[in-house]
Amino acid sequence: MSLSVALTKGRLEKSTVNMLETCGYGIEKLRNKGRALVFPDTKKDIEYFLVKANDCITYVEHGVADIGVVGKDTLLEGGKDYYEMLDLKIGVCKFIVASLPEIDLMNKVGHITIGTKYPNVARRYFNDKSMDVEIIKIDGSVELSPILGLCDGIVDIMETGTTLKENGLVVLDDVCPISARVIVNKASFKLKRKEVMQFIDDLEGVVNHAQ
Amino acid sequence: MKQIQIPLGMKDTILEECRTKRMLQANIEKVFASYGYSEIITPSIEFYSTYQNAFNEINEQDMYQFFDQDGQILALRMDMTVPIARVCASKFSNSEPPFRFRYCSNVYKVRQMFAGKRGEVTDCGVELIGLDDTSDLEVLSLALDTMETFGIQDYQLEIGNSDFFKKACEHVCLDASQQLVLADLIDRKSMVELREYLEPLALEPSQRAFFQALPLLGGDASCLQKAKELSFTEPLKKVVEKLQQLYNQLCRLGYEKHITFDLGKVPHLNYYTGIIFEGFVAGCGHSVLSGGRYDHLLETFGRDLPACGFSVKVDYLIDVIHAPAEKKIRICYPAGKEVEALQRAKDLRKQGNVILQPWEKPEVEVFL
Numbered sequence: 001m002s003l004s005v006a007l008t009k010g011r012l013e014k015s016t017v018n019m020l021e022t023c024g025y026g027i028e029k030l031r032n033k034g035r036a037l038v039f040p041d042t043k044k045d046i047e048y049f050l051v052k053a054n055d056c057i058t059y060v061e062h063g064v065a066d067i068g069v070v071g072k073d074t075l076l077e078g079g080k081d082y083y084e085m086l087d088l089k090i091g092v093c094k095f096i097v098a099s100l101p102e103i104d105l106m107n108k109v110g111h112i113t114i115g116t117k118y119p120n121v122a123r124r125y126f127n128d129k130s131m132d133v134e135i136i137k138i139d140g141s142v143e144l145s146p147i148l149g150l151c152d153g154i155v156d157i158m159e160t161g162t163t164l165k166e167n168g169l170v171v172l173d174d175v176c177p178i179s180a181r182v183i184v185n186k187a188s189f190k191l192k193r194k195e196v197m198q199f200i201d202d203l204e205g206v207v208n209h210a211q
Numbered sequence: 212m213k214q215i216q217i218p219l220g221m222k223d224t225i226l227e228e229c230r231t232k233r234m235l236q237a238n239i240e241k242v243f244a245s246y247g248y249s250e251i252i253t254p255s256i257e258f259y260s261t262y263q264n265a266f267n268e269i270n271e272q273d274m275y276q277f278f279d280q281d282g283q284i285l286a287l288r289m290d291m292t293v294p295i296a297r298v299c300a301s302k303f304s305n306s307e308p309p310f311r312f313r314y315c316s317n318v319y320k321v322r323q324m325f326a327g328k329r330g331e332v333t334d335c336g337v338e339l340i341g342l343d344d345t346s347d348l349e350v351l352s353l354a355l356d357t358m359e360t361f362g363i364q365d366y367q368l369e370i371g372n373s374d375f376f377k378k379a380c381e382h383v384c385l386d387a388s389q390q391l392v393l394a395d396l397i398d399r400k401s402m403v404e405l406r407e408y409l410e411p412l413a414l415e416p417s418q419r420a421f422f423q424a425l426p427l428l429g430g431d432a433s434c435l436q437k438a439k440e441l442s443f444t445e446p447l448k449k450v451v452e453k454l455q456q457l458y459n460q461l462c463r464l465g466y467e468k469h470i471t472f473d474l475g476k477v478p479h480l481n482y483y484t485g486i487i488f489e490g491f492v493a494g495c496g497h498s499v500l501s502g503g504r505y506d507h508l509l510e511t512f513g514r515d516l517p518a519c520g521f522s523v524k525v526d527y528l529i530d531v532i533h534a535p536a537e538k539k540i541r542i543c544y545p546a547g548k549e550v551e552a553l554q555r556a557k558d559l560r561k562q563g564n565v566i567l568q569p570w571e572k573p574e575v576e577v578f579l
Contacts, residue, residue, distance in 0.1 A: 062327060063496015083400035083426075181403070187498060189400075190369055190471065190491045193430055 001192045002045040003199060006065035008074075009050045012180050015090040016069050022209075023202040046199075054078060057183070066188035067199060072178045073157055077118045083189055085200050086182040089207055095121055095175035098164055099153035100146050105172055106131075108152065115145035115154045122155040125175045143167045220322040220330025224529075231534040232333070235525050236315055238360040239335045246353050248313035248337050253294040255317070259284035265293045265511050267481045275319050275330075287319035292508065292520060295338050300512035308341020308516055315525075329526060336502070336522025343517045344453075344504060347486050348460050350519045354500060355466045357523060358490050361532060365493035368469055369429070370457070371476030373483045373503070375438070375450045376425065382444050383418050393422065394477040400426040417443045429473035432458050438474050457486075482508070488521065494531040499524050538563055541578040543570040551575055 007016050007030075020027045026042030030050075033039070039048045051059060053074040060068040061081045068082075071091055075084065095118070099105040105112065112133040116122040119135045126133045138145055143163055145151040155175060158164060164171065182200060189196050217223065224232060240250075259276055260283075262269055275287040288294055291314045299310055315335040322328045339350055351368065358366045376397065380390045389412075396405040405426065409419055421441045428438055435455050442448045454472065461470055476487050483503040490500030502521020509516040540563050544552035552575050556565045559577065 058327070061496070080399065084404075085400055085402050087403040184400075185496050187491045187496050190367055190473075190489075191365070191493055197427075 001195055002047065003066050003188075003192065003195050004047045004049070004064070005199075006051050006056045006059045006068040006070075007048055008053045008056050008068075008070045008180075010053075012069065012071060012091045013050065016088070016180065019088060019090065019203060019206050022206045025202075045195075057082070060183050060185050063185045063187055066185050066192060066196060068183045069180055070183060072176075072181055073118065073121075075181060075183070076176070077120050081186070083184040083186060084181050085184055086204055086207070088180040088182060088203065089210070091180040092178070093157050093159040094177045095125075095155060096158045096164075096171045097125070097153055097155055097173045097175060098143075098146075098158075098169040098171050100168060101170045103146070103152050105153040112153070113151045115142055115151035116156060117142055118155060121175065125155060143169055218330070220320075220328065222329055222331070222526075227534060228529050230537060231529050231532055232525055234534045235361070235528055235532065236333070236335060239357055239523055239525070240313070240315060242353070242357050242360055243313040243335075243337055246311070246337070246349075246356075248311040248339075251295060251298060251312045251314050252316070253288070253291070253298060253314075255287055255319075256285050257288050257294060257297075259286040261297060262286060262289065262293055265296065265508060272323065273320055275321055288316075289320050290318050291316055291334055291336060291522065292338060292505070296340075296508050296512050296518070299338075299340055299516070300509060300514035304514060309346075310340040311337070312340070313337045333525045334522040335525055336520060338518055338520035340509065340518040341516045342519075343506075344485050344519075347457060347504065347519060350502070350521065351457070351461060351486075351488065352464060352466070354488065354490060354502065354521050355461075355469060358469070358492070358500060361492060361499075361528060363492045363494075363531065366469060367471050367491050368466075368488055368500070369471045369473050369476070369491065370454065370486060370488045371429075371473045372450050372454060372486050373477050373480065374485060375447060375474050376477045377480070378444070378446045378450065379418070379421060382446075383414060385412075391480060394480045397422070397425050397475050398477045400475065402426060415443075417441075426475040428475050429471065431471055434472055434474070454486075486519070490523075492528070492531060495527055497524065497527045499527050540565045541568060542566070542575065543568050543572070543578070544575045545570060545573050548575050 007013060017027050017030050025044055028042055029039040030048055037049055041048065053070050056068040056070040057074060057078045059065040061079055069088065073095065112131065113136055114122050114133050115136050115138045117138060119137050122135050136151055142154045142156045146154060146169065147167060157178065161171065182203060184196055274289055277285050279285050295312050303310060315333065317331055318334050319331050322330050337353060339346055355368055358368065376394060385393065392408065396408055406423060409422055421443055424441055428434055435451055438451045439448055442451060458470060482505055484506040485504035487503035489498040492499055500521055500523045504519040506517040509518055540559050542552050542556055542565060544567065546569065552567055555575065555577065556567060559565045
């Protein structure tokens with residue numbers, strides 16, 4: 001049976017496609033995209049499509065895609081109705097808590113506000129720390145919010161830490177590591193078990209080899 | 212402003228969808244009835260405390276809640292199993308078990324996100340109350356016969372047993388909260404986090420291998436042999452042997468090609484006590500049937516009876532099944548000949564469904 005695979009556009013796209021190529025999959029069409037939205041594999045019975053990270057989960061949960069490749073950051077923020085079967089160990093970064101150095105965020109007495117693109121991740125983290133904080137959802141340039149005085153601190157993704165440093169923010173704590181994961185629709189796993197496991201095993205081989 | 216929206220998670224079902232839904236319901240109910248199950252209708256509204264009492268843990272935000280005139284918290288029922296357990300423990304408190312009940316009712320769950328999930332779905336199901344696991348075979352056959360009526364060739368009933376996981380946890384002395392975390396990771400086949408979680412636990416190699424293998428311990432019946440090899444205690448072997456026996460019985464009944472297993476199926480740890488199963492049909496991204504054994508639920512209502520049941524999620528099936536087109540006989544009539552048209556319609560209704568349509572021509576005409 002044929003498989004449909006949703007790949008996340010952008011940051012993860014290139015390294016995911018490289019991994020598929022190493023597996024020996026026919027990904028030429030993913031390299032020369034043109035205006036197409038769906039890209040058939042030239043060697044295997046697989047169809048790829050490129051979607052935004054959040055949509056990747058939605059497509060997989062509804063079974064429109066059997067398999068998805070998406071960052072753990074998006075998984076932590078979204079739904080849970082899928083199998084998370086493999087860590088591709090690409091797109092590695094982490095969630096951190098940061099603030100201006102003069103604010104002693106973790107020991108502050110009184111009302112604390114946190115700016116973040118990831119309210120669920122932030123809420124869970126501070127809940128585990130038994131800290132009561134107000135979370136303000138911000139959609140871009142989260143680093144700006146403590147500088148302008150909107151928030152006491154932020155929860156955000158950090159790759160190299162350069163942006164934070166340039167804006168005078170210091171990392172207070174790591175929340176959790178992030179990397180790209182392979183997720184599978186539950187029903188697809190049952191009905192196309194052989195094909196799905198083949199796909200996972202192939203990628204797992206590449207991951208283990210790279211280590 | 213025009214108020215034409217419906218609340219998040221709600222859905223109007225119209226035309227073909229509606230016909231398909233009713234057709235499915237009728238077919239399913241026919242199978243249920245043929246197994247001797249009696250229909251039961253309960254109110255859509257229950258006390259919130261009924262659910263609180265039935266489940267150890269309940270996610271408050273999952274339920275639609277409101278108040279009655281005395282300030283008591285009410286809730287739209289989120290399943291039919293709890294109301295039936297309540298009825299069984301009250302209305303049937305003096306009757307001799309076993310009880311066989313069936314239902315076809317709407318159940319409600321609040322959906323927090325815009326993920327296209329439905330807040331109101333129709334559940335068609337059965338509960339067999341008062342018989343222990345010797346009755347598992349009956350319930351599984353009923354589930355398989357029910358799936359057969361969907362008319363989709365490619366369907367699977369996947370069977371697991373929550374005891375397999377629980378007995379292993381008890382043997383290695385994991386506490387309740389550890390069990391819940393582990394069950395969640397295994398049930399979601401979160402291979403990465405599962406490995407990370409198992410690492411610091413004090414387990415023997417065979418035990419670690421057991422838990423790490425659980426999520427993928429499934430597929431056709433050959434996985435039962437592997438499960439037996441991984442079983443590190445006698446009680447675990449017994450669970451597998453029971454599944455093997457069930458499989459043999461189901462094969463003798465001719466269900467062989469529709470049976471698969473998943474020993475890594477451990478949802479709702481505090482609820483299910485034995486076999487758990489889910490039905491899948493080709494083309495549908497959700498399980499369309501789910502159920503299992505829940506021997507402790509009735510106890511929370513003061514009547515300690517074992518029970519097993521399942522329900523079909525009819526709404527998910529509508530996307531993959533299509534009712535045959537509806538034939539309608541059309542009668543066209545001019546002004547002044549309404550009575551003649553209705554007279555003809557009356558006769559024709561013995562043959563089929565008739566609709567009337569006024570037109571400009573002078574005569575009444577019938578289009579079959």
